Each structure stands twice: as structure tokens, then as C-alpha cells.
Amino acid sequence: MRADENWGTIGRLILASGDRFPNVEALVDGELRLTFPALRDRIIDSARAHIAAGVEKGDKVAIWAPNIAEWIISGLGAVMAGAVLVPLNTRYKGMEAADIIRRSGAKVLLCVNGFLGNDYVGMLAGTGVEDNCRIVVIKGDAPEGTTSWQDYLNAGAGVPVESVDARVNETSPDDLCDLVFTSGTTGKPKGVMVTHAQTLRVFEVWADVVGLAKGDRYLIVNPFFHTFGYKSGIIASFLKGATMIPEPVFDVQKVLTRIAAEKVSMLPGPPTLFLSILNDPNRDSFDLSSLRVAVTGAAAIPVSMIERMRDELTFKNIITAYGLTEATGTVTMCRPED
Structure with a gap:
């Protein structure tokens, strides 16, 4: 059976991964090594945190980070919670990132601080993004006015796992899972809606x-x-x-x-x-x-x-x-x- 017919959504695919590959290493990043069951559980905890933060089905969650374990865990947690993921190019400057955050209507921004020496939070200063979008620093120092990833996760501890299951069950194969913006070679970057x-x-x-x-x-x-x-x-x-x-x-x-x-x-x-x-x-x-x-x-x-x-x-x-x-x-x- 095809994947879209068998699991239908990314959330169901992730939930099934622990049973399908119980002894397979899923993620290696520095000292971090997680099997598929362990990674699934980390993503569930991430989804609980997003739900606790008020992320609803269909809300946009932007992510501005390089290839790190935290991208996978925090980003897929948002998708599991029913959100639409909006990845941002790590080479963007503040105004470029702010433009896409505003146009997508992102409710939460997951970002790093210090990658390649860049102050990602600082680059957004004066753009007005923080007025309508909560900034969560998934790796690096969390400046005043932002939330650290650990604090964000801690807030989700009171959300039952059943709430995540409910979000996964509410999500349809025909629902949007992400809004990936084009490079903007021929004009302003365009958001591509994918289910x-x-x-x-x-x-x-x-x-x-x-x-x-x-x-x-x-x-x-x-x-x-x-x-x-x-x-x-x-x-x-x-x-x-x-x-x-x-x-x-x-x-x-x-x-x-x-x-x-x-x-x-x-x-x-x-x-x-x-x-x-x-x-x-x-x-x-x-x-x-x-x-x-x-x-x-x-x-x-x-x-x-x-x-x-x-x-x-x-x-x-x-x-x-x-x-x-x-x-x-x-x-x-x-x-x-x-």
C-alpha cells in the first residue's frame, strides 16, 4: 500500500516509525543518538509543547535553523500538532525572514542563535515580528523577550499524550503540512502549499x-x-x-x-x-x-x-x-x- 494511503499524514508516519524500526538508529547529531522509538517520543513531547503554546490545527510555525537535531524534533512536533511548517533560509537577513514570517502569518518562530556567528534574534529587532509571533530559541542563548526550547518543552509537560493523538487524528491527508518558499530568483519568494x-x-x-x-x-x-x-x-x-x-x-x-x-x-x-x-x-x-x-x-x-x-x-x-x-x-x- 502506498504511503499516502497507509499513513496519510506525516504525524501518523512518525507514530508508526517506532514499531516499524524498533532497533534502528534514527538520528545521530554529535553526542545525541536516538532510535526511532526515542525520536518519536521526543517529537511527541515537542507536539505537546506546541499545543500548550496555543498552536492550533492549521496555524503556521516558522523555523529558522540549520541542519541540527532540534530542527527535526521541533519542526516535526509542530507538524504533528497539526501546524503548517514554514522553513526559512538560514542565509536570510532579518528583513527577508520577517517578510516571510509576516506573509505566512506564522504564530511561532523556532530559531537558533549564534549559527555561523549570526544573532538571528537580533536581526529581527525593529521588524515588528515579535508583536504577532512568539520567538522560541531551539539552540543557543535565548535573549529577553524570547523563550528557550527547554522552557517551551517544560510548559508542554501538562498536556496529555492523548491530546497529540487527537491532533494527529484530526489531520487529513489533504491538509497542508508545509509552506516552503521559493528562492525568489525571478521575483519575491512565493509560498508553495503542499499537503x-x-x-x-x-x-x-x-x-x-x-x-x-x-x-x-x-x-x-x-x-x-x-x-x-x-x-x-x-x-x-x-x-x-x-x-x-x-x-x-x-x-x-x-x-x-x-x-x-x-x-x-x-x-x-x-x-x-x-x-x-x-x-x-x-x-x-x-x-x-x-x-x-x-x-x-x-x-x-x-x-x-x-x-x-x-x-x-x-x-x-x-x-x-x-x-x-x-x-x-x-x-x-x-x-x-x-
């Missing part, structure tokens, strides 16, 4: 085509604010039982170290990522033999690069793809045999 059913159906097919499987260890370098990182990364991992290993900033030495240490098997990214690995003079110092699946796109792809990936690395499946935010993130893909 739970669309997301599950498209990215189950995506995961099947690329060959993502239970137990794969997935280094997610593509940003979570983009469908390539969020949907092809997080959602696909919940669908197939892959371990999510978020990488907040691409640095070739750090990536090579993590591939070797975590036995990464799944590595999507733009051509520049793979060329950086192939051309790194220290590449042979790292054990990269676990690499199995690569997905690339977003730019012209040299045939010579694909040949080198096959000859010099251990990839079995190398997939090229093209997508648009307006088309749920995926438009065309080749298959391993192409």
Missing part, C-alpha cells in the same frame, strides 16, 4: 527510485529549509528507516571524517560536493567504502564526474534528478539502470 498526502506519495517514490533502504546511514548536507534536505532527507528517512546524520555546514574534511566514522551509505548533494570529495588530496586517508547511494542535481553534471564516482568511490547507485519547490520538490529523475 501531507502529496509529500508522502512523492517522496516514497523518490526513496524507491534512489534505492534508500532500512539501515542506510544518510548524511544530510542539503539544507533542511529546502525540500532536498527536508523531504528527500528527513521524510524519506522516516519512510524507509534510514539513519539521519545532519550536517549543518559543508566542509570537505568534516564530511570525510563523518563518512568514515559513521559508515555513511547515502550521500546526496550538488556536483560541487562530489567534486570536492574526489579532488581532496587527503581522500585516501579516510575509509569511504560504506558509500552506496549518491543523488545529485541542481546544476550541470559532468559525465566525467559520474565516471570518477563509479571508478574511484564505491557508489552502486548514482542518480541525477531535477526538482522545483513548486512541484513538491521533484520533477524528473533517472534510474540506476539508465
